[in-house]
Amino acid sequence: MSTATLEADAPAPEIEAPKPFTVTFIIRRFDPDTDAEARWQDFDVEMYATDRILDALHKIKWEQDGSLTFRRSCAHGVCGSDAMRINGRNRLACKTLIKDLDITKPIYIEAIKGLPLEKDLIVDMEPFFQSFREVQPFLQSATAPEPGKERVQSVAQRAIFDDTTKCILCAACTSSCPVFWTDGQYFGPAAIVNAHRFIFDSRDDQAKVRLDILNDQEGVWRCRTTFNCTEACPRGIEVTKAIAEVKQAVMRGRA
Template sequence: MSQAIVDSAEAPAEPEVTADTGIQSFLVTFIVRRFDPEVDEEPRWVDYDVEMYSTDRVLDALHKIKWEVDGSLSFRRSCAHGICGSDAMRINGRNRLACKTLIKDLDISRPIYVEAIKGLPLEKDLIVDMEPFFASYREVQPFLISNSAPEPGKERVQSIANREIFDDTTKCILCAACTSSCPVFWTDGQYFGPAAIVNAHRFIFDSRDDAGDVRLDILNDKEGVWRCRTTFNCSEACPRGIQVTKAIAEVKQAVLRG
């Protein structure tokens, strides 16, 4: 008896096995505040339904919208790991980094609102002009100023205790989340803002620096530390957990001590 030969092209395909990751996907509605200066007179809200996983971040959703739905969506991002600070934006009314905000930490039974940070000129969609922010940062001279040179081949020695005094304010990534969450900054474009004061603090209290009095003079201005109303918005908004309000209070005390 001859054996039947079945053409492999006609052989029934084996059922495809899909790995069960145990991670459930959800349809999430994002409402993004869009603005194109070449087309729009005023910003407008646009909604997008995106399939997401609870392990995804808001940045992943923005990527999916841009890559698969609307390529004209504009936003800043770089490292995507909470270090560069470039993707600061308002998510459900709070300043956050999109790369550090997990979908599972938000209420996905409701739309997720995403818009640009406040207080800085809006350029397009989620992008703002950061120059006023960096101008204040530069004005406080955020770099070490010393009247003496270290010994040849030696570092500037500092004790652990002296380092701890300003350790918290070395964590700033210049994302502007704190400054753009400040109600005073929203209404007064001349105010230095929390981030500039934090970076001044970092050098004012550095035992190796000799220009603390210069920075205190700069911040003892009507648009300096005395404009702070201690609302703690800045501390709440900081993605690095810096105690911003505490740092501002310490600079105020240093000004009073002279």
């Protein structure tokens, strides 16, 4: 019998299945109907290394405490609805893997800062979206495209603002900003990023209007360039760079 035949008949090696382990989560809870102030509560959960924080929250809600409240949508890391503070950093729960955290210590989870807390991990996003709306984040052109034609734009023109088109409005950048925590009137990084996306769009004609809006005392000049926003962005947007480019455009009076 040939060696090849022996090798073909040999049983396949057994692959050991991954084993779960216990992770302690300490979650900042708040119920407006019963709590005067927020409190911390711990949960022990069986997890796998490839599980995500969102998986842990689901297991807690489904198996231990159905009153735990948080937002989430598709869980594919692009919807932005499950932004929260995980071990003191703003992250998306659906993108944060257990294996990327130090599981020898408890994992702390709380709502993002700077916005009114509604319940557990949910905040009122209206102030955030109000700032977003105020910068007029939509294309405004004085001319219509030719009938049946698209608005022409070169690759180089698109590249100028391509980075800021990636924003998913999760508020991770804005709620990581110390200025936003202390100044409820500051537009915040996300609003400026979305203004940048249209200020530098060659097809838009209202850059000057947005620059005037952001030249306000609560606009770009409130930014202290701490880079918290850039570090917090789950989409990798260079937020601080975008804010700096808007500042330069304000000083020039044009994009």
